[in-house]
Amino acid sequence: MRVLKYAILGLLIKRPMTGYELAKEFNFELAEFWHASHSQIYPELKKLNDEGLVTYDIEISGDILEAKRYSITKEGELEFTQWLHKDEKIPKTQKDIFRLRMYFSNNLDPKTRIHLLENQRQQHLKRLNTLVKTSEQYPEVPDLYSDRFGDFVVLKGAIMRQENIIEWIDQCIGYIEAGAKNKP
Amino acid sequence: MRVLKYAILGLLIKRPMTGYELAKEFNFELAEFWHASHSQIYPELKKLNDEGLVTYDIEISGDILEAKRYSITKEGELEFTQWLHKDEKIPKTQKDIFRLRMYFSNNLDPKTRIHLLENQRQQHLKRLNTLVKTSEQYPEVPDLYSDRFGDFVVLKGAIMRQENIIEWIDQCIGYIEAGAKNKP
DNA sequence: TTAAACATGTAAGCTGTTACATGATTTA
DNA sequence: TAAATCATGTAACAGCTTACATGTTTAA
Numbered sequence: 384m385r386v387l388k389y390a391i392l393g394l395l396i397k398r399p400m401t402g403y404e405l406a407k408e409f410n411f412e413l414a415e416f417w418h419a420s421h422s423q424i425y426p427e428l429k430k431l432n433d434e435g436l437v438t439y440d441i442e443i444s445g446d447i448l449e450a451k452r453y454s455i456t457k458e459g460e461l462e463f464t465q466w467l468h469k470d471e472k473i474p475k476t477q478k479d480i481f482r483l484r485m486y487f488s489n490n491l492d493p494k495t496r497i498h499l500l501e502n503q504r505q506q507h508l509k510r511l512n513t514l515v516k517t518s519e520q521y522p523e524v525p526d527l528y529s530d531r532f533g534d535f536v537v538l539k540g541a542i543m544r545q546e547n548i549i550e551w552i553d554q555c556i557g558y559i560e561a562g563a564k565n566k567p
Numbered sequence: 568m569r570v571l572k573y574a575i576l577g578l579l580i581k582r583p584m585t586g587y588e589l590a591k592e593f594n595f596e597l598a599e600f601w602h603a604s605h606s607q608i609y610p611e612l613k614k615l616n617d618e619g620l621v622t623y624d625i626e627i628s629g630d631i632l633e634a635k636r637y638s639i640t641k642e643g644e645l646e647f648t649q650w651l652h653k654d655e656k657i658p659k660t661q662k663d664i665f666r667l668r669m670y671f672s673n674n675l676d677p678k679t680r681i682h683l684l685e686n687q688r689q690q691h692l693k694r695l696n697t698l699v700k701t702s703e704q705y706p707e708v709p710d711l712y713s714d715r716f717g718d719f720v721v722l723k724g725a726i727m728r729q730e731n732i733i734e735w736i737d738q739c740i741g742y743i744e745a746g747a748k749n750k751p
Numbered sequence: 752t753t754a755a756a757c758a759t760g761t762a763a764g765c766t767g768t769t770a771c772a773t774g775a776t777t778t779a
Numbered sequence: 780t781a782a783a784t785c786a787t788g789t790a791a792c793a794g795c796t797t798a799c800a801t802g803t804t805t806a807a
Contacts, residue, residue, distance in 0.1 A: 386664055387766085393671040403786050413670065416663040423767065425788055448775045450786060467674055470683060471665045473690045476602040480570055481655045482724060483601050486717040487577040490651055493711060499654060506657045527677060527746035533670040536742065540666060540735045547731035551724045558720065562711035571794085587758050607795065609760055632803045634758060 387419050387427050388436075392463040395437060395455040397530050402428055402451065412517070412534050415541040428453055436462060485555065493563040497556055504552045511545035518542060571603050571611050572620075576647040579621060579639040581714050586612055586635065596701070596718050599725040612637055620646060669739065677747040681740055688736045695729035702726060 394400060394408050405428075406421040419427075428451075431437040436459035439451040455463070481503055488496050518538050525531035578584060578592050589612075590605040603611075612635075615621040620643035623635040639647070665687055672680050702722050709715035 385765090386667065390667060393667075393674075396671075396674065401786075402788090403784095413667075414660055416661060416666040416670075418660040418662070418767095420768070421787075422769080422789080429788095444785075445776055448786065463671075464674065467668060467671055468679060468683075470686045471668060473665070473687065473694065476598055477600060477661065477663075477728075478602070479600040479661075481657070482599075482721050483570065483574060483577075483597075484651060484655060485724075486597065486600075486721045487580075487647075487651055488720070489712050489714045489716045490577075490580065490648065495652060499652075502654045503657065510657065524742050524746065527743065528673050530673050532673045532742075532746075536672070536739050537666050537670045539738060540669075543731055543735050543738075544661075544728075547727055551727050554723060554727075555720050558708050558716075559711065562708065562716075568793090585758075586760090587756095602795095604796070605759075606761080606797085613760095628757075629804050632758065 386417075387423060388431060389463060389466045390417055390419065391424070391427060391431065392436060392455055392459050393467075395453055396460065396463065399440075399452050399454040401442075401453070405453075412538055412541075415514075416537060431459070435459075493559050496559050500552050500556050500559075504549060504556075507545050507548050507552070511542065511549065514538060514542045514545060570601075571607060572615060573647060573650045574601055574603065575608070575611060575615065576620060576639055576643050577651075579637055580644065580647065583624075583636050583638040585626075585637065589637075596722055596725075599698075600721060615643070619643075677743050680743050684736050684740050684743075688733060688740075691729050691732050691736070695726065695733065698722065698726045698729060 390409075390413075391405060394405055400408070402421060402424050405424050406419070409417065409419045409424075428437065428439075432439065432453075435456060437453045437455055439453045442450045442452050444450065484499065485496075488499075491499075521531070521535050521538070525535050574593075574597075575589060578589055584592070586605060586608050589608050590603070593601065593603045593608075612621065612623075616623065616637075619640060621637045621639055623637045626634045626636050628634065668683065669680075672683075675683075705715070705719050705722070709719050
């Protein structure tokens with residue numbers, strides 16, 4: 384499916400970037416729903432260059448440090464746009480280890496279950512706070528054609544997802560507390 | 568990390584199963600947040616057997632059709648329980664291709680964006696309806712120590728997640744409609 | 752009698768992570 | 780001058796998907 388290919392092409396439409404810069408992008412807002420490390424990015428950039436979807440110029444910092452600044456080509460833009468127009472089938476499975484654990488939680492005593500849930504709750508709350516803080520950079524909805532629009536909607540989605548997970552965790556805790564009260 | 572190992576061990580605690588039956592389990596409720604196909608399961612069962620965490624008896628249906636019915640061993644139960652007690656770090660990234668597309672959505676005209684969103688909406692709504700129908704099997708919260716408790720809480724979570732995604736999609740559509748009105 | 756379900760396995764290939772490997776430049 | 784950041788690559792391995800491969804039993 385080569386999603387990384389399209390992720391890179393999409394980022395290069397914003398502006399030409401080095402592999403190193405692309406790797407950084409995958410660690411900010413984007414990181415909530417897509418990630419790639421440099422060991423994936425460099426080979427992919429090479430491949431995209433072979434396919435004629437990107438080109439690069441070499442930049443020199445200081446005396447000898449070379450950086451390849453990649454730009455998307457016309458063909459690259461075309462392929463990216465075609466991909467972007469396609470309907471996406473929703474995935475059957477969103478792998479989630481914690482939910483797998485909860486699926487098996489009848490094997491744990493109530494106290495342990497609540498401990499595990501509280502631990503998750505705390506982590507998600509922390510993440511939520513970070514996301515909310517980031518969202519303060521968007522006092523209003525960005526222009527539809529600005530690339531900040533995409534940032535904005537996925538950030539909103541990330542916040543809503545964290546809130547939803549916390550709500551689910553709270554309900555789980557509620558079920559366990561109610562169940563433990565009946566049969567302690 | 569070998570999550571599949573623990574997923575299989577957890578399922579075998581419920582009851583002894585064949586590889587074929589395990590594969591089926593990964594296609595029902597569990598499928599929302601974990602999946603494995605038979606080509607992964609059979610080698611893993613072999614490995615677990617080598618490690619002494621499961622054993623099997625051969626069952627014969629009809630004249631010659633053999634099935635290996637796997638049971639978890641004491642060691643297997645111990646390892647599983649130890650795993651289940653561990654705190655889980657929340658993942659930095661939950662890969663989501665559709666959100667990646669939306670991240671790049673400034674490259675699409677508003678009509679196409681709304682088309683893509685409506686398409687997702689419809690798919691998630693369909694999934695939601697299926698989940699809600701399934702949840703009717705749980706008129707009340709199952710007993711804390713019944714293995715239906717795990718089924719129940721993750722099903723609740725799956726429903727909440729679908730509702731949340733639909734809410735996000737609706738908000739996205741709202742942003743686009745509002746933005747397109749200002750600058751058509 | 753035929754299609755669906757039962758049943759088990761292997762192989763090739765893609766994706767992704769962690770570690771290995773090296774070195775330059777900038778900033779504190 | 781030392782640490783952080785910039786910069787690029789490869790290798791080994793784990794995980795997962797799709798296809799290949801084979802055959803039996805049951806229910807319509």
